[in-house]
Amino acid sequence: MARPVGPSDPGGQRPQVVLGAVTTGLLNTSEPLPLEAARQALALLPGVSPDWHRHPIEQVVSPDIFFGLDCRLAVPPGAGSQPRVIGTARARAVLTAGHILQGSARVEVLLDANRRRLPWAHYAARTGVVEAINRADPADLVTGFLQGAVNSTVLDLGKTGAYVMSLLDRVPQIDRQPRLKTETGRLLWAVHVQDGAEPDSLVELRDDGMLRVRIGTPAELLPQFVEFCEILALHHWLLSALRNAFERSNRRGRRPEGELDPALSYLGHMWNPEAHLPHEMRGLWQRLENEAQLTWEWKSTVTRVRDKVSLLTRKAIEEALHKEVV
Amino acid sequence: MFSAVPDAAPSVFHERNQGTTVQNLGLSHLSVAVGHFYMDELENGEEPIRTQFERVKPWLDAAKASAISGGERPRVSTCFLVDDYFQHWPDAPQIMEKLLRLSREAGVTIDYVARESACARRLDGFQTAELVATRLLEEPFPEGANGGRPPISMSGWMSNGKPPRESRVLETMESHVWEPAHEFGERNHSIYLDVELWDSQGRPGGEDDGELGNRRYSCPFLAAVWQLIRLGLLRQDGQPALKVTDFDGEWRTEWDQCPDIVKVNPSAQPFYAYRSLSILPRTFLPIEHSVQNIINHFLPDPAVVESLDRQAGAKNVPLPPVIADRLSHFFLAGGN
Structure with missing residues (x-):
């Protein structure tokens, strides 16, 4: 449901690299937002209404908002100096089922552009694009960005996405009383734009819990790829949130139903990776499923949660009956 | 991979609720x-x-x-x-x-x-x-904005650079440090401009209706x-x-x-x-x-x-x- 990503540069230059981050979390509220409220909440700019879907799972996508950038891009060790980039990043909020909020930020990188910072009007006319004023190798930018090591001088799109998510905190319907504890999901992605080349991709999960997606693809498929990453981030977050709730319920001294009830009612119905998956990305998702088997893992985790709830219920009934007999 | 669409039949269900459709104007x-x-x-x-x-x-x-x-x-x-x-x-x-x-x-x-x-x-x-x-969108400081800066100007001013700065460094030395203004997109020399966008004197002829309505x-x-x-x-x-x-x-x-x-x-x-x-x-x-x-x-x-x-x-x-x-x-x- 991406807004069209038009030709980025009116001068005809095409970005060689596109970098992005998707941050995923539970909306800071006890109950999901109804569709109508969600559409109001995600109207982040006056005068533009968000895009939305009702079926098969409600989803609202905010208009893009833009962030000014003048910073460095990370490169791998030994790859020389970090190029300086100037321009704007775009970011949007995506709310799924009124309850799962994502901040999705990205920036298109033009290499071999101008050698100095130009008047700001130049960058304001090329929204969502940064221009590197030093030479850089596209492959180094992809690798450097996916390392995910950020400091105050290199691009931090995760922070951009988190800022967009925080804009929802001031919506009146949001009561800041979620009943489920979850961790923020982080995904970084990087595209090496290769027109006419065979697309290839790699999804990687490291022990820092952050997903990394690397792909070489023609520019035409960028909007679809962004949606793929948002869907992957959402479902990876769902899986982690449910598994963590299950593990917490097994800990000593906890009321298991205090963890399992909200987990089931918040998350149980959410799994549907193909709901809004663009047609062009179905093959990639299928390959990912064949290897990582995310859907199998989800089903088995839901089964464990439900089994446990059943056992707890039976135990409670038996205890009640026992009391009556005594 | 991308051509491997399992089902080439045209889709039967289409739900596209584009929030805003831009109207072509007579120009x-x-x-x-x-x-x-x-x-x-x-x-x-x-x-x-x-x-x-x-x-x-x-x-x-x-x-x-x-x-x-x-x-x-x-x-x-x-x-x-x-x-x-x-x-x-x-x-x-x-x-x-x-x-x-x-x-x-x-x-x-x-x-x-x-x-x-x-x-x-x-x-x-x-x-x-x-x-x-x-x-x-406020113009980012040179090498000073890596993505988390709130995008909207709330100050009510819009400049094209950095204002001049005058400060007393050490009281005892009684010396002043002065830095000139700097236009971020300058060509050799700066023309620094800082424009007031609004103040909070209240909307002319209007009753008080909140922070935005109060802007002049x-x-x-x-x-x-x-x-x-x-x-x-x-x-x-x-x-x-x-x-x-x-x-x-x-x-x-x-x-x-x-x-x-x-x-x-x-x-x-x-x-x-x-x-x-x-x-x-x-x-x-x-x-x-x-x-x-x-x-x-x-x-x-x-x-x-x-x-x-x-x-x-x-x-x-x-x-x-x-x-x-x-x-x-x-x-x-x-x-x-």
Whole structure:
């Protein structure tokens, strides 16, 4: 449901690299937002209404908002100096089922552009694009960005996405009383734009819990790829949130139903990776499923949660009956 | 991988609820603002008004002859912005009669009349100015913005660089450190500009209605809104933020009862245009410099930009990507 990503540069230059981050979390509220409220909440700019879907799972996508950038891009060790980039990043909020909020930020990188910072009007006319004023190798930018090591001088799109998510905190319907504890999901992605080349991709999960997606693809498929990453981030977050709730319920001294009830009612119905998956990305998702088997893992985790709830219920009934007999 | 679509049959279910669809506008090639007066100048004698229109006339003719139209027959419309924001009396019919008569006598046809107040707030209460205020992006410090900086200026000022700085470093040394101002996009030397966008003195003539309603917008800010309106770049749900109303033959006494933009010449070309020319007294030069600074930090809705680009492209009308490049000015000499 991406807004069209038009030709980025009116001068005809095409970005060689596109970098992005998707941050995923539970909306800071006890109950999901109804569709109508969600559409109001995600109207982040006056005068533009968000895009939305009702079926098969409600989803609202905010208009893009833009962030000014003048910073460095990370490169791998030994790859020389970090190029300086100037321009704007775009970011949007995506709310799924009124309850799962994502901040999705990205920036298109033009290499071999101008050698100095130009008047700001130049960058304001090329929204969502940064221009590197030093030479850089596209492959180094992809690798450097996916390392995910950020400091105050290199691009931090995760922070951009988190800022967009925080804009929802001031919506009146949001009561800041979620009943489920979850961790923020982080995904970084990087595209090496290769027109006419065979697309290839790699999804990687490291022990820092952050997903990394690397792909070489023609520019035409960028909007679809962004949606793929948002869907992957959402479902990876769902899986982690449910598994963590299950593990917490097994800990000593906890009321298991205090963890399992909200987990089931918040998350149980959410799994549907193909709901809004663009047609062009179905093959990639299928390959990912064949290897990582995310859907199998989800089903088995839901089964464990439900089994446990059943056992707890039976135990409670038996205890009640026992009391009556005594 | 991407071609491996498992099912090539066309889809049967289609749900596309695009929030906003941008409307294609009827567009002139050039919108010419034919002069400007402060309200007190309009209230007083006729002679200065007549003189200004007479001075506008040859430049308006030149503009019509030189409009960039990509080979089409040039479409040029004229407009006049009435300064009713900072002060106004209930005398719209008299002022409008005088204005239209004197311009006509000087050979300057005014096609559209707009109210400056509408650039802040529409007749129906919609906050037009907010469409610009929320799309202004502060210029990032050199190597000082890596993605988390809130995008909107809340300070009420917009600069093109870093202000000069004077500070006492060590009390005992009693020495001063002074750093000059710096324009971020300078070419060799800086022209630093910092423009006040609004203050909180309260909306002229308005009751207190919250933080936004309490803003009193500056003249350059409203003039920037006016330029963006003329260029078709300001939209509400894809429609022009200020709409044109046909003249119904009668001016309301109160300015704030008059429509936002009135078409006073029935045979006029479209109000909105690819480019704008503003013919103004020389004293407006600093205001228009400030307008350019504001517009340089305005990020238009990409869908609106695309719609205008498509329309221009279809007719081979050259349309510069930088918005400020679509603006031009002629400043009339001062004095009598």
